[in-house]
Amino acid sequence: MSENKIKNGEQDAKSEELIDFAVTARKYKTLLTTKYKERKPWVNPNPYDIQSSIPGTIIKILVKEKQIVKEGEPILILEAMKMQNRIEMPFTARIKKINVSEGEKIPKEFLMIELAPADEK
Amino acid sequence: MTLKKNVEALRQKKAIVEKGGGDKAIEKQVAMGKLPARERILALLDPDSFHEYDLFVEHEERNFGMDNKALPGDGVITGTGTINGAPICIYAQDFTVMGGSLGLKHARKITKIMDHALKMKIPCIGINDSGGARIQEGIGALAGYGEIFYRNTMASGVIPQISVILGPCAGGAVYSPALTDFVFVVENISKMFITGPNVIETVLGEKISQENLGGARVHAEITGNAHFYALSEKECFEQIKTLVSLIPHSNEEKAARIEPKKPRFKKKIENIIPSDPKQPYDVRDVISALADDSKFLEVHELWAPNIVVGFGRMNGETVGFVANQPLYLAGVLDCDASDKAARFIRFCDAFNIPIITLEDMPGYLPGVDQEHAGVIRHGAKVLYAYSEATVPKMTVILRKAYGGGYIAMNSRHLGADFMFAWPGAEIAVMGPEGAANIIFRKEIMEAEDEDAMRQQKVKEYIEKFANPYVAASKGYIDAVIEPQETRELLLHALEVSKNKDDHRPAKKHGIPPF
Numbered sequence: 234m235s236e237n238k239i240k241n242g243e244q245d246a247k248s249e250e251l252i253d254f255a256v257t258a259r260k261y262k263t264l265l266t267t268k269y270k271e272r273k274p275w276v277n278p279n280p281y282d283i284q285s286s287i288p289g290t291i292i293k294i295l296v297k298e299k300q301i302v303k304e305g306e307p308i309l310i311l312e313a314m315k316m317q318n319r320i321e322m323p324f325t326a327r328i329k330k331i332n333v334s335e336g337e338k339i340p341k342e343f344l345m346i347e348l349a350p351a352d353e354k
Numbered sequence: 355m356t357l358k359k360n361v362e363a364l365r366q367k368k369a370i371v372e373k374g375g376g377d378k379a380i381e382k383q384v385a386m387g388k389l390p391a392r393e394r395i396l397a398l399l400d401p402d403s404f405h406e407y408d409l410f411v412e413h414e415e416r417n418f419g420m421d422n423k424a425l426p427g428d429g430v431i432t433g434t435g436t437i438n439g440a441p442i443c444i445y446a447q448d449f450t451v452m453g454g455s456l457g458l459k460h461a462r463k464i465t466k467i468m469d470h471a472l473k474m475k476i477p478c479i480g481i482n483d484s485g486g487a488r489i490q491e492g493i494g495a496l497a498g499y500g501e502i503f504y505r506n507t508m509a510s511g512v513i514p515q516i517s518v519i520l521g522p523c524a525g526g527a528v529y530s531p532a533l534t535d536f537v538f539v540v541e542n543i544s545k546m547f548i549t550g551p552n553v554i555e556t557v558l559g560e561k562i563s564q565e566n567l568g569g570a571r572v573h574a575e576i577t578g579n580a581h582f583y584a585l586s587e588k589e590c591f592e593q594i595k596t597l598v599s600l601i602p603h604s605n606e607e608k609a610a611r612i613e614p615k616k617p618r619f620k621k622k623i624e625n626i627i628p629s630d631p632k633q634p635y636d637v638r639d640v641i642s643a644l645a646d647d648s649k650f651l652e653v654h655e656l657w658a659p660n661i662v663v664g665f666g667r668m669n670g671e672t673v674g675f676v677a678n679q680p681l682y683l684a685g686v687l688d689c690d691a692s693d694k695a696a697r698f699i700r701f702c703d704a705f706n707i708p709i710i711t712l713e714d715m716p717g718y719l720p721g722v723d724q725e726h727a728g729v730i731r732h733g734a735k736v737l738y739a740y741s742e743a744t745v746p747k748m749t750v751i752l753r754k755a756y757g758g759g760y761i762a763m764n765s766r767h768l769g770a771d772f773m774f775a776w777p778g779a780e781i782a783v784m785g786p787e788g789a790a791n792i793i794f795r796k797e798i799m800e801a802e803d804e805d806a807m808r809q810q811k812v813k814e815y816i817e818k819f820a821n822p823y824v825a826a827s828k829g830y831i832d833a834v835i836e837p838q839e840t841r842e843l844l845l846h847a848l849e850v851s852k853n854k855d856d857h858r859p860a861k862k863h864g865i866p867p868f
Contacts, residue, residue, distance in 0.1 A: 252636065254684050256716040258787035261632050261684035266659060268576055268690070269683060275722035288558040314557065336561040 249281050281329075283346040284321065287314030291333045291345070301351050309333075309345060320345070327351050371409050371426040383450050387585055388521060388543055391431050391448040394481055398591045398861040399435035399444070406433040408466065408685070413459045415680055425451050427471040428460040429484075432474075436596045440610070443471035445713040446481035449521050453485030456527065460488070461498025468505040474817050475604035479594070482531060483521030489592040499526045506533035513604045516594060519544035519570075519580070520587060532579065535701055536597060536653070539570035539580040546573055546580075557714045571656075576837025577807070578690060594653050600665040600672045608706050614670035615647040617841070624837035629778060631754055635681040637662055640712055640752065641675050644668070650675065653698060658690035660719075663698040665707070669845050674702035676713035680753075685829040687759055688719035689732040696735035696866075703743035708848055714753040716785060718800065731867045733762065738866040740768045744858065746851035748772040750840055751822065753780040765860070766830045771854065772847040773831045775822035781831070782824075787813045792843040 253260040281309040292310040296302055302322045309320040333339060357603040372392065373521065374380065380390050389397065413420065413428050429451035435445050436822055445464050464480070470477035487495035509515055510533065517531035518538045522545045531537045531546070539546075547568035554560050556568070566572065574583035579704050582597070584590035602609045619642040626639045642648040645666030652664035663676050676695050678685035687695075696832040716727060740762070748771055749764045760781060764770045775781065783789060791798070794811040801807035818824075825831045835843055 255685055256684050257785055258718065258791060259632065259785045261634070261680070261716060263634050263680060264682050264686040266682055270720075272723050286430065288560070340558065353755065 249344075252333045280323065281326070281348040282344050283308070283323075283348065285311060285339050285341055285343045285345055287311070287313040287318070287345075288339065289318070291335055291337045291339065292317060294331060294333070294335055296328050296331070298328050298331055302326065302328060311339075311345075325351055327353060357640075368409060374426050375452070379450035382552035386543075388449070389448040390450065390481070391454075391481065391483065392866060394520065394587065394591075395431060395433070395444055395446050398479070398594060399442075400439065404433055404435040404444075406431060408432055408446045408463045411459050413457050413491070415457060415488075415491050415494070415559045422492050423452075425457075427451065428457060428463065428750070429454050430456075430460045432463045434467075434470070435837045437595055440473070440598055440603060441476045441597065442815055443467045443474070443476060443478045444481070446480075447484040447521075449483045449485075452488065454483050454521065455485050456495055456498055457488040457491040461495070461502055465505055466573040468502070468509060471513055473490075474503070475513060475606060477598065477601070477603060479515060479516045479518065480530065480534070481518045481520055482523040482527065483519075483573070484520055484527055485809040486525045486527055495865050496526070499529070502530050504529055504535060511534075511605060511700075514598075514601050514705065516597070518590065518594065519546055519713050520590075521545070524548070524568075526549055527704055528579075528800070534727075536581045537573070537579060538582045538584065538590050538594060539573055541570045541583070541585045542586055544573070544580070544585065557846040558750045565579055574722060575656040578654060578694060580657075581653050583656060593651075594721060597665075600651060600667075601707070602672075605699055605706065610674035611670045612667065614667065615641055618647060619643045620836065623840060627752055627778075627837075628836045631780065633740065635675040635686070636656075636681050637685075637712060637714065637752075641666060641677060644710075644844065645673075646670060646695035654694050658688070658694045660688065661695050663695060668710070668841075669847055671848070672791040673848070674707045674709045675712065676699060676709060676764070678715035678759075679681050680714055683719060685715045686717060686719040686763060687715065687726045687733060687736065688724055689729050692729070692732040692734075692736045696739040699736075699739035699743055703739070706745060708746035708748070709743065709764065710844060711747070713751045713755050713760075713763040713771075713856070715756070715759040715763060716754055717759045718758050733758070734867045736762045737768060740764045740857065742864060742866075743769075744854070745854040746854050748769055748851075749774065749849050750835075750844070751775040751781060752778060754785075755779060755781045757782075760858050766832075769856075771851055773841075774833055774835050774843060775826070775831045776837050776840075777822065777834055779820055779822040779834075780816070780820035782820045786812045786820045789814045789819070845853065 240349045250261040254263045292312045294309055296308045304325045305321050306322045307319045308322055311318045311320055326348040332345040333345045374400040383390055394865055409427055411428050413425055430445055430447050432445040468478055515534035516536050517534045520543055524547055524648050545568055546563045551564055551567055554761050570583055573580035582593045584593055600609055609851055627635050641650050650664055650666045660679050662679045726761050747764050761767060766773050790811040798804055798807045821832045822831055826834050
């Protein structure tokens with residue numbers, strides 16, 4: 234902004250752009266920032282979803298769909314930043330669906346494998 | 355005559371080196387919409403004030419065919435000059451010379467002028483336009499960067515340091531600007547990133563343009579890495595000149611005083627702020643109504659606009675304004691706004707600039723993203739910066755001052771020298787609705803008409819507590835004032851604070867929650 238700009242109190246926000254914005258119990262009329270509008274809403278993590286914590290390439294898939302895999306067993310090798318990361322089973326469960334293939338490049342937070350309880354058919 | 359011949363030879367030698375990368379490279383530079391390095395310096399400094407040093411410095415690299423490669427000035431121009439009469443040190447990387455790449459000698463020219471600035475106690479301005487490290491020089495280039503960063507850190511808080519990004523500034527090169535006090539960017543010209551689009555695509559498969567990754571707008575609005583954003587180099591230079599006129603040469607001085615002028619702002623200050631605390635207004639209007647000549651140089655205008663920071667003058671002397679901005683996000687504090695305010699407060703404190711805080715804020719921004727981004731750690735920076743500051747500190751509570759926000763915004767408890775409040779100010783632990791819901795929960799729940807009871811209790815709470823008089827009765831507010839008195843009182847407060855002498859316990863340095 235130039236140092237000389239004087240608005241003399243003219244409202245620069247058109248009233249129709251103002252939204253109701255709740256901070257605690259009261260709602261305020263205000264504008265949102267681009268960054269606020271583009272923020273990611275929080276999603277509760279589903280323990281049955283195996284997501285990538287870093288972007289990279291799937292080097293090897295060590296399990297098959299419908300297979301029951303024990304806690305701690307390796308299921309995938311994900312290469313990221315020149316390191317081969319072994320992705321392990323978080324708990325004993327059945328492999329419900331594999332959403333990646335070997336050689337595939339994936340972004341961060343990509344749903345690589347979906348699990349199901351071991352006793353579920 | 356020999357001397358005449360010698361002078362002629364010198365002139366020829368200079369003319370060759372001053373051409374930088376030569377006509378073709380300069381043409382290319384201009385075609386990209388950029389000024390050549392030398393012209394940039396001349397456009398920024400007072401006419402005929404620039405004096406160049408180290409014009410004949412040459413690199414000493416012998417590998418990769420560099421031994422027979424001449425690089426005029428080693429790709430950077432350094433010197434001293436004045437801006438509106440104020441002395442400064444300056445360097446400008448010359449993109450026409452091997453892409454402005456940084457080799458050891460290039461870096462040593464920069465560190466030499468930085469050392470000079472620090473010794474002479476004058477500001478240092480760096481114009482960045484470089485493809486990055488000169489790969490042929492290997493570790494020499496890295497050493498060069500490191501030596502610059504070290505000096506940026508040594509000079510921090512001693513002399514003002516200004517970075518102007520007028521081209522690419524990528525990889526390690528970005529950390530010098532990041533260590534300086536103010537970063538200027540220009541639309542379509544500035545590009546800053548740690549890893550560029552090519553690397554990101556190769557490693558992660560994410561495709562993004564340079565502009566979207568680290569263009570001027572991104573750094574001015576999203577990352578906050580840039581403090582000033584301009585649409586042209588010319589506008590950018592005007593911004594720098596204005597800034598330099600408002601800040602001192604070093605931490606041992608005060609910014610130059612100018613003849614004071616009354617605010618030009620026409621609207622009455624008491625009519626700017628709606629009495630309904632839910633309605634917004636532009637707090638910059640309040641600053642216009644208070645500042646000399648209604649002039650205000652806003653820092654970080656686009657980033658975290660829910661808080662406004664910048665420089666103005668009161669009675670001809672520079673002050674820093676920190677103001678909550680109800681127009682954006684209701685004026686809450688969040689991670690970005692906290693970082694923005696804390697950094698600005700620390701600059702003002704380091705350079706003897708009094709701080710005027712204008713408060714109207716409902717609290718902190720609620721949200722999982724904020725909590726997980728560390729709003730505790732970020733918010734604490736504001737407390738730290740205000741508490742640590744020993745310059746004169748005054749606060750005017752315009753409307754709302756709730757809870758943690760009341761404490762954070764330069765409250766008496768953090769060492770404010772003067773606390774003023776307008777008569778409509780609501781100083782309370784939280785908004786009346788929330789407070790009434792908790793305190794009178796039982797009465798409200800047991801009432802036949804819950805809503806009516808709630809409204810009655812909210813009203814009671816506002817009358818009893820959401821006003822400035824409870825705080826004033828305890829001496830936390832020094833004076834409840836009429837809005838139209840604000841400027842006069844602030845001028846007076848500044849006047850009587852001139853010899854403020856405040857000390858902090860001796861220590862090597864504090865450990866703020868960076």
